[in-house]
Amino acid sequence: MAKTEPIVISPAVVDGLRMIFARLANDTSALSRPADVAEPVDRDAISPRLLTAVQAGEFLGVDQTTVRELWRDGKLKCVHVGRGRKVSTVELWRYINEHEQFDRDR
Incomplete structure (x- = not known):
């Protein structure tokens, strides 16, 4: 699907x-x-915002290091702004939707 x-x-x-x-x-x-x-x-779902690695980590419930690893591995798209990188809320929702799964063992 x-x-x-x-x-x-x-x-x-x-x-x-x-x-x-x-x-x-x-x-x-x-x-x-x-x-x-x-x-x-939810306004974040409607109007995309760009988040830092720290903010994206809070959004996903992981550490900023994990977000940076996802960027490095090409699993999460980023936008280069100045010398830094940011990720859109739309991209975070895409990542969540693609990796969401049912855990039968629980």
């Missing part, structure tokens, strides 16, 4: 789609309802 990257949709696009669907369904109450009134959303 192929893994796919998450789709990022901005709140403005969600509002536009909501208006289109409301017009199609003749539901005028949805026209005045902003997108952020719906369910709470």
Whole structure:
């Protein structure tokens, strides 16, 4: 089964789609309802941020050394910014999704 990257949709696009669907369904109450009134959303999942090795380690629950080893081994993509490296939250979620597995022994 192929893994796919998450789709990022901005709140403005969600509002536009909501208006289109409301017009199609003749539901005028949805026209005045902003997108952020719906369910709470994890903003890191929507708008990618660049994190340092320390921040990425906290995100993954590992030490920064592990993040640097993943970069070195090519298992985690990084962005070179100035003299340092950073990793996007989207890349961290990709890594998690690709390495997530069910542990039958527990």
